[in-house]
Amino acid sequence: ADGGDVADDPLAAYAVDLRAKARAGKIENLIGRDAEVLRVIQVLCRRRKNNPVLVGEPGVGKTAVVEGLALRVNEGKVPAAIKDAHIYALDMGAVLAGTKFRGQFEERLKAVISAIEADPDAILFIDEIHTVVGAGATSGGSMDASNLLKPSLSSGALRCIGSTTYKEFKTAFERDAALARRFQKIEITEPSREETLLILQGLSEVYERHHNVKYTPEALQAAVELAHKYLRDRHLPDSAIDVMDETGAAARIGVAMPEISLNDALGSRGPDERAAEFSDDTPTAADAPPPIPIGVREIEAVIARMARIPPKSVSTDDRTVLARLEEGLQEVIYGQPHAVKTIAHAITRARAGLARADKPIGSFLFAGPTGVGKTELAKQLARLLALPFLRFDMSEYMEKHSVSRLIGAPPGYVGFDQGGLLTDAVSKQPHAVLVLDEIEKAHPDIFSVLLQVMDNATLTDTTGRKTDFRNIILIMTSNAGAQEINARKVGFADEGPQASDANKAIERTFSPEFRNRLDKTVMFQGLDQSVIQKVASKMLAELELQLADRNVRLTYTEAARDWIAERGFDRLFGARPMARVIDEH
Structure with missing residues (x-):
């Protein structure tokens, strides 16, 4: 159509015939969703208001339901009432392309509607129907595309299937009651993991042929389970299909297996073989290379890349790391054997699958004097588990309004659409060690926010987006009880009373509902002289490495180390003054 004129055949120019597409074998089988397809057919067979609108989250299979219906119509597996139906998917890009003047868009859309009305077997499918509602309207104008549709929709002359998300349905349809009443809402819910596995089993053959791979049954199961666990911002089955597809692509070009590099995979073959590798033409049986087997390990590697987590954290086989966790922490954290043992056992227990699925991996309160290694233990834990440190x-x-900095400003305030610092940080790094330093200084309203995190592992920001904390290790540090721990009695008396006093101080500082949601309160002891010498050795070793980068060699005697330990030791301030002593001298 030149100059924005209407084409002679509007359906051929501005729509795609899904039945013809199904006949050409370009639509994949629809697995399951029988109840939803039947409900769509029922609505289409009504005398009036025969317009279903499919509403669901992105990636749950709304478009697939309509394509599956077209496939069943083509195969004759539908009731007689719609056995001759042709479903035309509106191509919004083609309708809009080349429209220069006011009214050309409406003219084209009206031509499509008239063509659909003229054919009693034609059904119009508008994917992302919210883009049409409001399309063509100028600011303040009422002539948008939905007003063109309304008369035909109401009379039953036009059968139209729409699809949209919950959010857009609320925005576009619920505000326009006249439009909403003409559509019958059909909710497409996210399938269960069992249903998703059946979908993957049904689709696997197509992907195996495309990538020349072979998925093991365990790999498909792992794709579903790991996509559900780690890709929380996406929905099944879309996320699991993406994992299966990308694993096939990675195996096809030789990057799924760690021992095969991309260069090795491509460099060992000639140009003709490389061209064949990326060609869509299926080779003949005689010269076809054997399919590449894909197991659980390859699925884990791809999930790790997609969710930005180290592969060993995805695998259920990270026993080596967990077995050495306590030993590894003891090597770098001095004078706190009880604290290290407590945290190592709690993490091991959680990673062994004994923790509740709807809580963070662990919620801990580190309490004790300043400078004894509370934050350092959290840093070393993140290092050993290969997790980001937040x-x-x-x-x-400390102020009441500072809560909005963590979870976002409320509607109507400046910065409402920017999200919160805490929710954004965890959304970007969903697998991390999160440390809230000196928690007792926070405003009481922040404790109320944390109760939700510790109890349900979710936090909803002011835009309504849920942030998942299930893969977060939450550590809060506090100096509560520090005075009681430092008030040691003279002589060899038992330290029990001090520990009891410290616990009472924690009880005074934190509310019962907060303490009740903690997995463990870890008490840190004050450091003694022998531990301080180890800390001095560690700090000097770090300084030695730092200077070595600048070609400066550092040597020191034991007497110098002891002198630094003595000058840098303060029962009240812990090991922090030692860094200052080293800097000054």
Whole structure:
């Protein structure tokens, strides 16, 4: 159509015949969804208001239901009432392309509607129907595309299937009651893991042929389970299909297996073989290479890349790391054997699958004097588990309004659409060690927010987006009880009373509902002289490495180390003064 004129055949120009597409074998089988397809057919067979609108989250299979219906119509597996139906998917890009003047868009759309009305077997499918509602309207104008549709929709002359998300349905349809009443809402819910596995089993043959791979049954099961667990911002079955597809692609070009590099995979073959590798033409049986087997390990590697987590964290076989966790922490954290043992056992228990699925991996309160290694233990834990380290200083959140910095400003305030610092950080790094330093300094309203995180592992920001905390290790540090721990009695008396006093101080500082949601309160002891010498050796070793990068060699005697340990030791301030002593001398 030149100059924006209407084409002679509007359906051929501005729509795609899904039945013809199904006949050409370009539509994949629809697995399951029988109840939803039957409901769509029932609505289409009504005398009036015969317009279903499929509503569901992105990726649950709304478009697939309509394509599956077209496939069943083509195969004759539908009731006689719609056995001759042709479903035309509106191509919004083609309708809009080349429209220069006011009214050309409406003219084209009207031509499509008239063509559909003229054919009693034609059904119009508008994917993302919210893009049509409001399309063509100028600011303040009422002539948008939905007003063109309304008369035909109401009379039953036009049969139209729409699809949209819950959010867009609320925005576009619920505000326009006249439009909403002409459509029958059909909810497409996210399939269960069992249903998703059946979908993957049904689709696997197509992907195996395309990538020349062979998925093991365990690999398909792992794709479903790991996609559900780690890709929480996506929906089944879309996320699991993506995992299966990308694993096939990775195996096809030789990057799924760690021992085969991309260069090795491509460099060992000639140009003709490389061209064949990326060609869509299926080779003949005689010269076809054997299919590449894909197991659980390859699925784990791809999930790790997609969810930005280390492969060993995805695998159920990270026993080596967990077995050495306590030993590894003891090597770098001095004078806190009880704290290290407590945290190592709690993490091991959680990673062994004994923790509840709807809570964070662990919620811990580290209490004790300043400078004894509370934050350092959290850092070393993140290092050993190969997780990102997120730290928030709670002294910055002492005011009531500071809660909005963590979860976002409320509607109507500046920065409403920017999200919160905490929710954004966890959304970007869903697998991390999260440290809230000096938690007792935070405003009481922040404790109320944390109760939700510790109890349900979710936090909803002010835009309504849910942030998943199930793969977060939450550590809060506090100096509560520090005075009681430092008030040691003279002589060889038992330290029990001090520990009891410290617990009472924690009880005074934190509410019962907060303490009740903690997995463990870990008490840190003050450091003694022998531990301080180890800390001095560690700091000097770090300084030695730092200077070595600048070609400066550092040597020191034991007497110098002891002198630094003595000068840098302060029962009240812990090991922090030692860094200052080293800097000064």
